[in-house]
Amino acid sequence: MLNPKKLQLTSFDFETYGLDVYNRKIKIFSYCIGYIENGKIKVIVKKYSGEGKKILHDYLMNPNYVKIAHNMKYELSILKTNKIPFHKDTLWHDTMIESQMLFNTRHSHSLDSIAYDFFGFTRNLDKKFKEFMKAGYTVDKIPADFLYKYQVADGIRPLLIHYLLFPDIYKDRNLRECYYNEIENIKFTQQEEQFGIKLHQENCTAMKKVLMKGLAGLKKYYREDLNLNSSKQLRKLFYEDLKIKPINFTAKGEPSTDKNTIMQLTKESKDPMLLGIIKNRSYSAALANIQKWEILQDRFGIIHPNINTNWARTGRRSCTNPNLYNINSKAALLNLFPVPLRRCFEPRAGFVLLPVDQAQIELRLIIDAAQEMEVIAYLLDDPDRDLHHLTVECFSMKKIFNFIGDDIFNEGVKIAKNLKINNPKLYSTMRSAYKNTGFAIGYGAGLEKLAQILNKKPNEIYIGYNNFVKRLPKIASFSKDTTAHIEEHGGIKTAFGRFLHVDPAKAYSGANYLIQGTAAEIHKRGQVRCFKFFEKNKFSKWMHINLDIYDENVFETHKSLLKSSEFPAIKNHLSKLMENLDRIKIPLKCEWQIAENNWNEKKDLAI
Protein backbone atom coordinates (compact mmCIF):
# COMPACT_ATOMS: atom_id res chain seq x y z
CA MET A 1 0.00 0.00 0.00
CA LEU A 2 1.07 3.58 -0.60
CA ASN A 3 1.90 5.45 2.57
CA PRO A 4 0.51 9.02 2.38
CA LYS A 5 2.87 10.24 5.12
CA LYS A 6 6.11 9.10 3.53
CA LEU A 7 7.99 10.75 0.64
CA GLN A 8 8.21 8.12 -2.08
CA LEU A 9 8.78 7.63 -5.78
CA THR A 10 5.78 6.63 -7.86
CA SER A 11 5.17 6.21 -11.55
CA PHE A 12 2.06 7.64 -13.10
CA ASP A 13 0.26 7.17 -16.41
CA PHE A 14 -3.17 7.76 -17.92
CA GLU A 15 -5.12 5.77 -20.46
CA THR A 16 -7.25 8.21 -22.40
CA TYR A 17 -9.57 8.26 -25.37
CA GLY A 18 -10.54 10.94 -27.82
CA LEU A 19 -8.27 13.19 -29.82
CA ASP A 20 -7.09 16.75 -29.66
CA VAL A 21 -6.12 17.61 -26.09
CA TYR A 22 -6.79 21.32 -26.18
CA ASN A 23 -10.22 20.95 -27.72
CA ARG A 24 -11.00 19.29 -24.40
CA LYS A 25 -12.19 16.15 -26.08
CA ILE A 26 -9.84 13.82 -24.27
CA LYS A 27 -11.35 11.83 -21.46
CA ILE A 28 -9.53 9.75 -18.89
CA PHE A 29 -10.55 6.12 -18.96
CA SER A 30 -8.17 4.65 -16.42
CA TYR A 31 -4.78 5.18 -14.80
CA CYS A 32 -1.95 3.34 -13.15
CA ILE A 33 0.29 4.20 -10.22
CA GLY A 34 3.50 2.27 -9.66
CA TYR A 35 5.42 2.20 -6.38
CA ILE A 36 7.94 0.15 -4.50
CA GLU A 37 7.22 -2.00 -1.46
CA ASN A 38 9.74 -4.31 0.19
CA GLY A 39 12.02 -4.05 -2.80
CA LYS A 40 9.28 -5.01 -5.25
CA ILE A 41 7.45 -2.89 -7.80
CA LYS A 42 3.69 -2.83 -7.24
CA VAL A 43 1.15 -1.28 -9.58
CA ILE A 44 -2.33 0.04 -8.83
CA VAL A 45 -4.64 0.01 -11.87
CA LYS A 46 -7.99 1.78 -11.55
CA LYS A 47 -10.77 3.04 -13.75
CA TYR A 48 -11.32 6.77 -13.51
CA SER A 49 -14.81 6.57 -11.99
CA GLY A 50 -16.41 6.19 -8.56
CA GLU A 51 -13.87 5.18 -5.91
CA GLY A 52 -11.08 5.22 -8.50
CA LYS A 53 -11.67 8.92 -9.08
CA LYS A 54 -11.29 9.72 -5.40
CA ILE A 55 -8.12 7.64 -5.02
CA LEU A 56 -6.53 9.49 -7.96
CA HIS A 57 -7.50 12.90 -6.61
CA ASP A 58 -6.01 12.10 -3.19
CA TYR A 59 -2.86 10.84 -4.89
CA LEU A 60 -2.54 14.02 -6.95
CA MET A 61 -3.08 16.34 -3.99
CA ASN A 62 -0.38 14.64 -1.92
CA PRO A 63 3.10 16.09 -2.56
CA ASN A 64 4.69 13.13 -0.76
CA TYR A 65 4.14 11.12 -3.92
CA VAL A 66 6.94 12.04 -6.31
CA LYS A 67 5.50 11.48 -9.78
CA ILE A 68 7.54 9.90 -12.55
CA ALA A 69 5.95 10.06 -15.98
CA HIS A 70 7.17 9.26 -19.44
CA ASN A 71 6.44 12.47 -21.37
CA MET A 72 4.88 14.38 -18.48
CA LYS A 73 3.67 17.23 -20.70
CA TYR A 74 0.89 14.93 -21.83
CA GLU A 75 -0.18 14.06 -18.29
CA LEU A 76 -0.06 17.74 -17.33
CA SER A 77 -2.20 18.76 -20.29
CA ILE A 78 -4.82 16.12 -19.45
CA LEU A 79 -4.96 17.27 -15.83
CA LYS A 80 -5.29 20.91 -16.80
CA THR A 81 -7.85 20.52 -19.59
CA ASN A 82 -9.97 18.22 -17.41
CA LYS A 83 -9.56 20.72 -14.54
CA ILE A 84 -8.28 18.05 -12.16
CA PRO A 85 -6.38 19.69 -9.28
CA PHE A 86 -2.90 18.57 -8.26
CA HIS A 87 -0.62 19.82 -5.52
CA LYS A 88 1.39 22.86 -6.60
CA ASP A 89 4.55 21.54 -4.94
CA THR A 90 4.40 18.20 -6.72
CA LEU A 91 7.85 16.87 -7.63
CA TRP A 92 7.85 15.58 -11.19
CA HIS A 93 10.27 13.45 -13.13
CA ASP A 94 10.21 12.59 -16.80
CA THR A 95 11.98 9.46 -18.02
CA MET A 96 11.78 10.60 -21.63
CA ILE A 97 13.82 13.68 -20.74
CA GLU A 98 16.25 11.54 -18.73
CA SER A 99 16.85 9.35 -21.77
CA GLN A 100 17.16 12.32 -24.10
CA MET A 101 19.70 13.99 -21.85
CA LEU A 102 21.96 10.98 -21.39
CA PHE A 103 21.59 9.46 -24.85
CA ASN A 104 20.88 12.37 -27.16
CA THR A 105 21.71 10.40 -30.32
CA ARG A 106 19.48 7.38 -29.53
CA HIS A 107 17.17 6.34 -32.34
CA SER A 108 14.10 6.39 -30.09
CA HIS A 109 13.11 7.57 -26.63
CA SER A 110 9.78 5.80 -26.48
CA LEU A 111 9.03 3.93 -23.27
CA ASP A 112 8.94 0.50 -24.89
CA SER A 113 12.14 1.07 -26.84
CA ILE A 114 14.16 2.16 -23.80
CA ALA A 115 12.78 -0.54 -21.49
CA TYR A 116 13.52 -3.18 -24.12
CA ASP A 117 17.08 -2.03 -24.77
CA PHE A 118 18.01 -1.52 -21.11
CA PHE A 119 16.09 -4.31 -19.41
CA GLY A 120 15.00 -6.65 -22.17
CA PHE A 121 11.43 -5.76 -21.20
CA THR A 122 9.05 -7.34 -23.72
CA ARG A 123 7.46 -5.16 -26.38
CA ASN A 124 4.72 -7.68 -27.21
CA LEU A 125 2.12 -5.78 -25.21
CA ASP A 126 2.94 -2.55 -27.03
CA LYS A 127 2.78 -4.31 -30.38
CA LYS A 128 -0.65 -5.66 -29.58
CA PHE A 129 -1.82 -2.32 -28.21
CA LYS A 130 -0.79 -0.62 -31.45
CA GLU A 131 -2.70 -3.24 -33.42
CA PHE A 132 -5.83 -2.49 -31.43
CA MET A 133 -5.38 1.23 -32.09
CA LYS A 134 -4.82 0.65 -35.78
CA ALA A 135 -8.00 -1.41 -35.92
CA GLY A 136 -9.89 1.59 -34.54
CA TYR A 137 -10.31 0.44 -30.95
CA THR A 138 -10.40 2.98 -28.14
CA VAL A 139 -9.07 2.03 -24.69
CA ASP A 140 -12.57 1.50 -23.29
CA LYS A 141 -13.23 -1.15 -25.97
CA ILE A 142 -9.97 -3.08 -25.56
CA PRO A 143 -10.42 -6.40 -23.68
CA ALA A 144 -10.08 -5.59 -19.98
CA ASP A 145 -7.59 -8.36 -19.14
CA PHE A 146 -5.22 -7.21 -21.88
CA LEU A 147 -5.48 -3.54 -20.94
CA TYR A 148 -4.74 -4.46 -17.32
CA LYS A 149 -1.48 -6.20 -18.31
CA TYR A 150 -0.55 -3.27 -20.51
CA GLN A 151 -1.12 -0.76 -17.72
CA VAL A 152 0.88 -2.81 -15.24
CA ALA A 153 3.78 -2.69 -17.69
CA ASP A 154 3.33 1.07 -17.98
CA GLY A 155 3.52 1.34 -14.20
CA ILE A 156 6.69 -0.74 -13.93
CA ARG A 157 8.79 0.71 -16.72
CA PRO A 158 9.15 4.37 -15.68
CA LEU A 159 10.29 3.24 -12.22
CA LEU A 160 12.89 0.86 -13.69
CA ILE A 161 14.18 3.52 -16.06
CA HIS A 162 14.26 6.26 -13.45
CA TYR A 163 16.25 4.09 -11.04
CA LEU A 164 18.71 3.31 -13.79
CA LEU A 165 19.15 6.77 -15.33
CA PHE A 166 18.48 9.41 -12.72
CA PRO A 167 21.60 8.78 -10.59
CA ASP A 168 23.80 9.57 -13.61
CA ILE A 169 22.02 12.89 -13.99
CA TYR A 170 21.92 13.73 -10.31
CA LYS A 171 25.58 13.14 -9.59
CA ASP A 172 26.69 15.70 -12.19
CA ARG A 173 25.85 19.17 -10.88
CA ASN A 174 25.64 20.74 -14.34
CA LEU A 175 23.50 18.02 -15.78
CA ARG A 176 21.24 18.10 -12.75
CA GLU A 177 20.73 21.83 -13.24
CA CYS A 178 19.90 21.31 -16.92
CA TYR A 179 17.50 18.49 -16.04
CA TYR A 180 15.55 20.52 -13.48
CA ASN A 181 15.28 23.31 -15.99
CA GLU A 182 13.88 20.83 -18.51
CA ILE A 183 11.19 19.79 -16.03
CA GLU A 184 10.25 23.42 -15.39
CA ASN A 185 10.36 24.10 -19.12
CA ILE A 186 7.77 21.37 -19.69
CA LYS A 187 5.40 23.14 -17.28
CA PHE A 188 5.95 26.38 -19.18
CA THR A 189 5.52 24.69 -22.57
CA GLN A 190 2.29 23.01 -21.54
CA GLN A 191 0.86 26.43 -20.71
CA GLU A 192 2.26 27.90 -23.92
CA GLU A 193 0.56 25.20 -25.99
CA GLN A 194 -2.69 25.68 -24.12
CA PHE A 195 -2.69 29.41 -24.87
CA GLY A 196 -1.88 28.70 -28.50
CA ILE A 197 -2.05 31.31 -31.25
CA LYS A 198 -5.07 32.71 -33.03
CA LEU A 199 -5.62 32.22 -36.75
CA HIS A 200 -6.39 35.39 -38.67
CA GLN A 201 -9.46 34.13 -40.52
CA GLU A 202 -9.77 36.99 -43.03
CA ASN A 203 -6.09 36.86 -43.95
CA CYS A 204 -6.28 33.08 -44.41
CA THR A 205 -9.17 33.46 -46.82
CA ALA A 206 -7.54 36.33 -48.68
CA MET A 207 -4.23 34.54 -49.03
CA LYS A 208 -5.82 31.33 -50.22
CA LYS A 209 -7.52 33.32 -52.95
CA VAL A 210 -4.25 34.89 -54.09
CA LEU A 211 -2.46 31.54 -54.02
CA MET A 212 -5.12 29.74 -56.03
CA LYS A 213 -5.14 32.51 -58.62
CA GLY A 214 -1.35 32.41 -58.83
CA LEU A 215 -1.34 28.66 -59.31
CA ALA A 216 -4.03 28.81 -62.00
CA GLY A 217 -1.97 31.44 -63.84
CA LEU A 218 0.95 29.06 -64.14
CA LYS A 219 -0.90 26.44 -66.17
CA LYS A 220 -0.32 28.18 -69.51
CA TYR A 221 3.43 27.52 -69.42
CA TYR A 222 3.21 23.74 -69.30
CA ARG A 223 1.77 20.74 -71.11
CA GLU A 224 -1.52 19.75 -69.58
CA ASP A 225 -0.39 16.31 -68.46
CA LEU A 226 2.71 17.58 -66.64
CA ASN A 227 2.57 17.22 -62.87
CA LEU A 228 4.68 20.09 -61.54
CA ASN A 229 5.06 18.31 -58.21
CA SER A 230 6.70 15.28 -59.76
CA SER A 231 10.48 15.58 -59.69
CA LYS A 232 10.67 12.57 -61.98
CA GLN A 233 8.65 14.32 -64.68
CA LEU A 234 10.61 17.54 -64.19
CA ARG A 235 13.85 15.62 -64.52
CA LYS A 236 12.67 14.33 -67.88
CA LEU A 237 11.59 17.82 -68.96
CA PHE A 238 14.88 19.46 -67.94
CA TYR A 239 17.48 16.96 -68.88
CA GLU A 240 15.87 15.04 -71.76
CA ASP A 241 13.36 17.32 -73.49
CA LEU A 242 15.11 20.67 -72.93
CA LYS A 243 18.55 19.00 -73.06
CA ILE A 244 19.94 21.02 -70.15
CA LYS A 245 23.27 19.83 -68.82
CA PRO A 246 22.88 18.66 -65.19
CA ILE A 247 24.83 20.76 -62.69
CA ASN A 248 23.62 19.45 -59.33
CA PHE A 249 22.72 15.98 -58.12
CA THR A 250 20.52 14.58 -55.40
CA ALA A 251 21.80 12.45 -52.52
CA LYS A 252 21.04 9.36 -54.60
CA GLY A 253 22.93 10.70 -57.60
CA GLU A 254 20.00 11.74 -59.80
CA PRO A 255 20.21 15.10 -61.59
CA SER A 256 18.52 17.58 -59.33
CA THR A 257 15.64 19.90 -60.11
CA ASP A 258 15.71 21.78 -56.82
CA LYS A 259 15.38 25.52 -56.32
CA ASN A 260 19.11 26.11 -56.15
CA THR A 261 19.62 24.37 -59.48
CA ILE A 262 16.81 26.28 -61.13
CA MET A 263 18.16 29.58 -59.82
CA GLN A 264 21.57 28.78 -61.27
CA LEU A 265 19.97 27.89 -64.59
CA THR A 266 17.89 31.08 -64.71
CA LYS A 267 21.06 33.13 -64.46
CA GLU A 268 21.65 32.23 -68.10
CA SER A 269 18.05 32.61 -69.31
CA LYS A 270 14.97 33.88 -67.49
CA ASP A 271 12.72 31.10 -68.76
CA PRO A 272 9.23 31.51 -67.21
CA MET A 273 8.89 27.75 -67.44
CA LEU A 274 11.78 27.35 -64.98
CA LEU A 275 10.76 30.11 -62.58
CA GLY A 276 7.18 28.85 -62.64
CA ILE A 277 8.31 25.64 -61.03
CA ILE A 278 9.68 27.53 -58.04
CA LYS A 279 6.52 29.58 -57.85
CA ASN A 280 4.38 26.46 -57.98
CA ARG A 281 6.29 24.85 -55.15
CA SER A 282 6.14 27.95 -53.00
CA TYR A 283 2.43 28.57 -53.60
CA SER A 284 1.15 25.01 -53.35
CA ALA A 285 3.02 24.39 -50.10
CA ALA A 286 1.63 27.63 -48.66
CA LEU A 287 -1.88 26.70 -49.67
CA ALA A 288 -1.58 23.28 -48.08
CA ASN A 289 -0.32 24.92 -44.90
CA ILE A 290 -3.30 27.24 -44.57
CA GLN A 291 -5.75 24.44 -45.26
CA LYS A 292 -4.13 22.31 -42.58
CA TRP A 293 -4.32 25.14 -40.04
CA GLU A 294 -8.01 25.63 -40.74
CA ILE A 295 -8.59 21.99 -39.91
CA LEU A 296 -6.49 22.10 -36.76
CA GLN A 297 -7.95 25.26 -35.20
CA ASP A 298 -10.20 24.85 -32.17
CA ARG A 299 -13.69 26.32 -31.89
CA PHE A 300 -12.22 29.72 -30.95
CA GLY A 301 -9.92 29.75 -33.98
CA ILE A 302 -6.84 28.96 -31.89
CA ILE A 303 -4.02 26.70 -33.06
CA HIS A 304 -2.38 24.59 -30.35
CA PRO A 305 0.85 23.11 -31.71
CA ASN A 306 2.68 20.27 -30.01
CA ILE A 307 6.09 21.44 -28.88
CA ASN A 308 8.72 18.84 -28.02
CA THR A 309 10.93 20.54 -25.48
CA ASN A 310 14.04 18.42 -25.89
CA TRP A 311 13.47 16.25 -28.92
CA ALA A 312 16.38 17.18 -31.18
CA ARG A 313 19.78 15.60 -30.63
CA THR A 314 21.22 19.06 -30.13
CA GLY A 315 18.80 19.80 -27.28
CA ARG A 316 16.76 22.10 -29.47
CA ARG A 317 12.98 22.23 -29.28
CA SER A 318 10.85 21.11 -32.20
CA CYS A 319 7.25 21.65 -33.19
CA THR A 320 4.64 19.42 -34.81
CA ASN A 321 1.01 19.25 -35.75
CA PRO A 322 1.30 21.88 -37.07
CA ASN A 323 4.95 22.82 -37.27
CA LEU A 324 4.97 26.54 -36.53
CA TYR A 325 8.77 26.67 -36.55
CA ASN A 326 9.14 26.82 -40.32
CA ILE A 327 6.56 29.34 -41.46
CA ASN A 328 7.56 31.45 -44.42
CA SER A 329 8.02 35.01 -43.23
CA LYS A 330 9.32 37.53 -45.71
CA ALA A 331 11.14 38.04 -48.96
CA ALA A 332 14.76 36.92 -48.82
CA LEU A 333 17.70 36.42 -51.10
CA LEU A 334 16.83 32.80 -51.84
CA ASN A 335 13.06 33.26 -51.59
CA LEU A 336 11.91 34.36 -55.03
CA PHE A 337 8.17 33.93 -54.53
CA PRO A 338 7.68 34.67 -50.85
CA VAL A 339 4.31 33.97 -49.28
CA PRO A 340 4.21 35.86 -45.98
CA LEU A 341 2.29 33.19 -44.14
CA ARG A 342 2.85 34.76 -40.73
CA ARG A 343 0.06 37.10 -41.80
CA CYS A 344 -2.29 34.24 -40.94
CA PHE A 345 -1.67 34.62 -37.19
CA GLU A 346 -2.93 37.38 -34.97
CA PRO A 347 -3.06 38.41 -31.33
CA ARG A 348 -6.22 37.70 -29.34
CA ALA A 349 -8.74 40.56 -29.17
CA GLY A 350 -7.39 43.27 -26.89
CA PHE A 351 -3.82 41.96 -27.17
CA VAL A 352 -0.70 42.62 -29.23
CA LEU A 353 2.15 40.26 -30.08
CA LEU A 354 5.62 41.22 -28.90
CA PRO A 355 8.19 39.02 -30.68
CA VAL A 356 11.53 39.17 -28.84
CA ASP A 357 14.60 37.66 -30.41
CA GLN A 358 18.18 37.12 -29.28
CA ALA A 359 20.25 39.30 -31.59
CA GLN A 360 22.81 37.28 -33.62
CA ILE A 361 23.00 34.69 -30.86
CA GLU A 362 24.64 31.93 -32.91
CA LEU A 363 27.42 34.17 -34.18
CA ARG A 364 27.99 35.54 -30.68
CA LEU A 365 28.30 32.04 -29.28
CA ILE A 366 30.71 30.99 -32.02
CA ILE A 367 32.90 34.00 -31.27
CA ASP A 368 32.85 33.10 -27.59
CA ALA A 369 33.54 29.40 -28.13
CA ALA A 370 36.27 30.05 -30.71
CA GLN A 371 37.76 32.84 -28.56
CA GLU A 372 38.05 35.26 -31.46
CA MET A 373 39.57 38.03 -29.39
CA GLU A 374 39.25 40.95 -31.82
CA VAL A 375 35.50 40.47 -31.98
CA ILE A 376 35.08 39.79 -28.27
CA ALA A 377 36.79 43.08 -27.54
CA TYR A 378 34.65 44.79 -30.18
CA LEU A 379 31.52 43.45 -28.49
CA LEU A 380 32.57 44.04 -24.89
CA ASP A 381 33.26 47.62 -25.86
CA ASP A 382 29.60 48.02 -26.83
CA PRO A 383 27.15 45.06 -26.60
CA ASP A 384 24.84 46.72 -29.15
CA ARG A 385 27.44 46.49 -31.90
CA ASP A 386 26.53 44.78 -35.14
CA LEU A 387 28.78 41.84 -35.88
CA HIS A 388 27.63 41.54 -39.47
CA HIS A 389 29.26 44.88 -40.20
CA LEU A 390 32.65 43.17 -39.94
CA THR A 391 31.57 40.75 -42.66
CA VAL A 392 30.47 43.62 -44.89
CA GLU A 393 33.91 45.19 -44.38
CA CYS A 394 35.70 42.00 -45.44
CA PHE A 395 33.57 41.69 -48.55
CA SER A 396 34.13 45.37 -49.43
CA MET A 397 37.91 44.99 -49.77
CA LYS A 398 39.12 45.05 -53.38
CA LYS A 399 41.90 42.51 -52.94
CA ILE A 400 43.07 40.03 -50.36
CA PHE A 401 44.77 42.15 -47.69
CA ASN A 402 48.29 41.41 -46.46
CA PHE A 403 47.98 42.52 -42.85
CA ILE A 404 45.26 44.10 -40.72
CA GLY A 405 45.48 47.86 -41.16
CA ASP A 406 47.18 47.89 -44.56
CA ASP A 407 45.82 50.03 -47.40
CA ILE A 408 43.59 47.31 -48.85
CA PHE A 409 42.13 46.60 -45.42
CA ASN A 410 41.56 50.25 -44.53
CA GLU A 411 39.92 51.01 -47.84
CA GLY A 412 37.42 48.16 -47.32
CA VAL A 413 36.59 49.47 -43.86
CA LYS A 414 36.06 52.91 -45.33
CA ILE A 415 33.83 51.68 -48.16
CA ALA A 416 31.61 49.80 -45.71
CA LYS A 417 31.38 52.83 -43.43
CA ASN A 418 30.50 55.20 -46.28
CA LEU A 419 27.91 52.81 -47.68
CA LYS A 420 26.25 52.62 -44.27
CA ILE A 421 26.05 56.41 -44.06
CA ASN A 422 25.36 57.37 -47.66
CA ASN A 423 23.24 54.49 -48.93
CA PRO A 424 21.53 52.86 -45.96
CA LYS A 425 19.14 50.95 -48.19
CA LEU A 426 21.85 49.25 -50.23
CA TYR A 427 23.86 48.71 -47.07
CA SER A 428 20.92 47.01 -45.40
CA THR A 429 20.43 44.68 -48.39
CA MET A 430 24.11 43.81 -48.38
CA ARG A 431 24.15 43.32 -44.62
CA SER A 432 21.23 40.86 -44.67
CA ALA A 433 22.83 39.02 -47.58
CA TYR A 434 26.03 38.55 -45.59
CA LYS A 435 24.14 37.78 -42.38
CA ASN A 436 24.49 34.04 -42.84
CA THR A 437 28.13 34.21 -43.86
CA GLY A 438 29.76 34.42 -40.43
CA PHE A 439 28.22 31.41 -38.83
CA ALA A 440 28.13 29.38 -42.04
CA ILE A 441 31.93 29.72 -42.19
CA GLY A 442 32.06 28.91 -38.48
CA TYR A 443 30.14 25.70 -39.10
CA GLY A 444 32.54 24.73 -41.86
CA ALA A 445 30.91 25.97 -45.06
CA GLY A 446 33.33 26.05 -47.97
CA LEU A 447 33.59 28.49 -50.87
CA GLU A 448 31.04 26.58 -52.98
CA LYS A 449 28.44 26.37 -50.25
CA LEU A 450 28.92 29.99 -49.34
CA ALA A 451 28.43 31.04 -52.95
CA GLN A 452 25.16 29.13 -52.92
CA ILE A 453 24.00 30.84 -49.72
CA LEU A 454 24.88 34.24 -51.18
CA ASN A 455 23.43 33.37 -54.59
CA LYS A 456 26.74 34.18 -56.28
CA LYS A 457 29.45 32.36 -58.18
CA PRO A 458 32.49 31.17 -56.21
CA ASN A 459 34.86 33.49 -58.09
CA GLU A 460 32.65 36.48 -57.21
CA ILE A 461 33.13 35.96 -53.48
CA TYR A 462 36.66 34.53 -53.51
CA ILE A 463 38.32 37.73 -52.23
CA GLY A 464 35.74 38.44 -49.54
CA TYR A 465 35.81 34.87 -48.30
CA ASN A 466 39.60 34.87 -48.04
CA ASN A 467 39.59 38.19 -46.23
CA PHE A 468 37.07 36.91 -43.73
CA VAL A 469 39.17 33.80 -43.09
CA LYS A 470 42.32 35.88 -42.73
CA ARG A 471 40.76 38.46 -40.46
CA LEU A 472 38.81 36.07 -38.23
CA PRO A 473 40.92 32.91 -38.32
CA LYS A 474 39.48 31.41 -35.15
CA ILE A 475 35.96 31.47 -36.59
CA ALA A 476 37.27 30.00 -39.83
CA SER A 477 38.99 27.12 -38.06
CA PHE A 478 36.26 26.64 -35.44
CA SER A 479 34.62 23.73 -37.25
CA LYS A 480 37.92 21.92 -37.78
CA ASP A 481 39.02 22.47 -34.18
CA THR A 482 35.71 21.20 -32.83
CA THR A 483 35.83 18.18 -35.14
CA ALA A 484 39.16 17.19 -33.61
CA HIS A 485 37.62 17.51 -30.15
CA ILE A 486 34.66 15.32 -31.14
CA GLU A 487 36.96 12.66 -32.57
CA GLU A 488 38.77 12.51 -29.25
CA HIS A 489 35.83 12.71 -26.85
CA GLY A 490 32.84 11.42 -28.82
CA GLY A 491 30.93 14.61 -28.20
CA ILE A 492 31.03 18.09 -26.77
CA LYS A 493 29.95 19.94 -23.62
CA THR A 494 27.71 22.99 -24.01
CA ALA A 495 28.48 26.17 -22.10
CA PHE A 496 26.16 24.79 -19.40
CA GLY A 497 28.22 21.61 -19.04
CA ARG A 498 25.74 19.35 -20.77
CA PHE A 499 27.46 16.64 -22.79
CA LEU A 500 26.12 16.08 -26.30
CA HIS A 501 27.12 12.91 -28.11
CA VAL A 502 27.89 13.39 -31.80
CA ASP A 503 27.68 10.67 -34.45
CA PRO A 504 31.37 9.80 -35.12
CA ALA A 505 30.65 9.56 -38.84
CA LYS A 506 29.63 13.22 -38.72
CA ALA A 507 32.18 14.57 -36.28
CA TYR A 508 32.40 17.71 -38.39
CA SER A 509 28.89 18.67 -37.24
CA GLY A 510 30.19 19.09 -33.68
CA ALA A 511 30.47 22.86 -33.99
CA ASN A 512 26.81 22.93 -34.79
CA TYR A 513 25.89 20.78 -31.80
CA LEU A 514 27.86 23.00 -29.46
CA ILE A 515 26.30 26.24 -30.67
CA GLN A 516 22.74 25.03 -31.23
CA GLY A 517 22.84 23.18 -27.93
CA THR A 518 24.07 26.18 -25.98
CA ALA A 519 21.57 28.51 -27.68
CA ALA A 520 18.75 26.06 -26.94
CA GLU A 521 19.69 25.97 -23.27
CA ILE A 522 19.76 29.78 -23.10
CA HIS A 523 16.36 29.85 -24.79
CA LYS A 524 14.83 27.29 -22.43
CA ARG A 525 16.25 28.84 -19.28
CA GLY A 526 14.96 32.25 -20.31
CA GLN A 527 11.49 30.81 -20.84
CA VAL A 528 11.44 29.25 -17.38
CA ARG A 529 12.57 32.46 -15.75
CA CYS A 530 9.92 34.52 -17.58
CA PHE A 531 7.27 31.90 -16.77
CA LYS A 532 8.11 32.03 -13.06
CA PHE A 533 8.05 35.80 -13.13
CA PHE A 534 4.53 35.79 -14.62
CA GLU A 535 3.31 33.14 -12.17
CA LYS A 536 4.78 34.91 -9.17
CA ASN A 537 3.20 38.21 -10.10
CA LYS A 538 -0.03 36.54 -11.19
CA PHE A 539 -0.40 38.29 -14.50
CA SER A 540 0.15 35.50 -17.02
CA LYS A 541 -3.42 36.24 -18.07
CA TRP A 542 -2.26 39.65 -19.30
CA MET A 543 1.13 38.68 -20.63
CA HIS A 544 2.43 35.28 -21.64
CA ILE A 545 4.57 33.56 -24.23
CA ASN A 546 2.26 31.85 -26.71
CA LEU A 547 4.81 30.92 -29.35
CA ASP A 548 8.58 30.59 -29.70
CA ILE A 549 11.06 29.75 -32.45
CA TYR A 550 14.62 28.72 -31.54
CA ASP A 551 15.87 32.15 -30.44
CA GLU A 552 12.62 34.06 -30.28
CA ASN A 553 9.78 34.26 -27.76
CA VAL A 554 6.47 35.84 -28.69
CA PHE A 555 4.87 37.61 -25.73
CA GLU A 556 1.14 38.04 -26.22
CA THR A 557 0.45 41.16 -24.17
CA HIS A 558 -2.76 42.93 -23.23
CA LYS A 559 -2.96 46.48 -24.54
CA SER A 560 -3.79 47.87 -21.10
CA LEU A 561 -0.59 46.41 -19.70
CA LEU A 562 1.43 47.63 -22.67
CA LYS A 563 0.18 51.17 -22.08
CA SER A 564 0.61 51.07 -18.32
CA SER A 565 3.37 53.00 -16.59
CA GLU A 566 4.88 49.81 -15.21
CA PHE A 567 5.44 48.20 -18.63
CA PRO A 568 8.92 49.60 -19.34
CA ALA A 569 10.17 48.13 -16.08
CA ILE A 570 8.56 44.76 -16.85
CA LYS A 571 10.09 44.71 -20.33
CA ASN A 572 13.47 45.61 -18.90
CA HIS A 573 13.25 42.88 -16.30
CA LEU A 574 12.19 40.22 -18.82
CA SER A 575 15.10 41.17 -21.07
CA LYS A 576 17.48 40.65 -18.20
CA LEU A 577 15.93 37.27 -17.42
CA MET A 578 16.64 36.17 -20.98
CA GLU A 579 20.06 37.82 -21.39
CA ASN A 580 21.88 37.38 -18.11
CA LEU A 581 22.95 33.83 -17.44
CA ASP A 582 25.94 33.08 -15.22
CA ARG A 583 27.41 30.57 -17.63
CA ILE A 584 27.44 32.89 -20.64
CA LYS A 585 30.26 35.38 -20.68
CA ILE A 586 29.64 36.96 -24.06
CA PRO A 587 27.05 39.79 -23.93
CA LEU A 588 23.60 38.82 -25.22
CA LYS A 589 21.01 41.25 -26.48
CA CYS A 590 17.22 40.92 -26.79
CA GLU A 591 15.40 42.87 -29.48
CA TRP A 592 11.71 43.66 -28.97
CA GLN A 593 9.23 44.13 -31.76
CA ILE A 594 5.51 44.73 -31.86
CA ALA A 595 2.86 43.19 -34.13
CA GLU A 596 -0.56 44.70 -33.63
CA ASN A 597 -2.58 43.22 -36.45
CA ASN A 598 -0.74 40.06 -37.45
CA TRP A 599 2.52 38.25 -36.84
CA ASN A 600 4.04 39.33 -40.15
CA GLU A 601 3.52 43.10 -39.93
CA LYS A 602 5.85 44.08 -37.11
CA LYS A 603 8.05 47.01 -36.20
CA ASP A 604 10.59 47.80 -33.50
CA LEU A 605 9.01 48.35 -30.11
CA ALA A 606 9.58 51.98 -29.20
CA ILE A 607 8.89 51.61 -25.46
Place this chain on the structure above:
DNA sequence: ATCATCACG
Protein backbone atom coordinates in the same frame (compact mmCIF):
# COMPACT_ATOMS: atom_id res chain seq x y z
C1' DA B 1 8.73 3.16 -46.33
C1' DT B 2 11.83 6.17 -48.83
C1' DC B 3 13.12 10.09 -51.56
C1' DA B 4 13.23 14.87 -52.95
C1' DT B 5 12.07 19.21 -51.75
C1' DC B 6 11.74 23.35 -48.86
C1' DA B 7 10.51 26.30 -44.92
C1' DC B 8 12.72 27.98 -40.23
C1' DG B 9 16.61 29.07 -37.03
Place this chain on the structure above:
DNA sequence: ACGTACGTGATGATG
Protein backbone atom coordinates in the same frame (compact mmCIF):
# COMPACT_ATOMS: atom_id res chain seq x y z
C1' DA C 1 41.63 9.06 -48.69
C1' DC C 2 39.08 13.00 -49.06
C1' DG C 3 36.18 16.96 -47.48
C1' DT C 4 31.62 18.10 -45.89
C1' DA C 5 27.62 24.25 -42.69
C1' DC C 6 23.82 21.78 -39.19
C1' DG C 7 19.05 19.70 -37.41
C1' DT C 8 14.16 19.99 -37.52
C1' DG C 9 8.80 18.60 -39.78
C1' DA C 10 5.51 18.30 -43.68
C1' DT C 11 4.25 17.00 -48.15
C1' DG C 12 3.57 14.69 -52.56
C1' DA C 13 5.43 11.30 -55.59
C1' DT C 14 7.29 6.83 -56.15
C1' DG C 15 8.13 1.81 -55.97
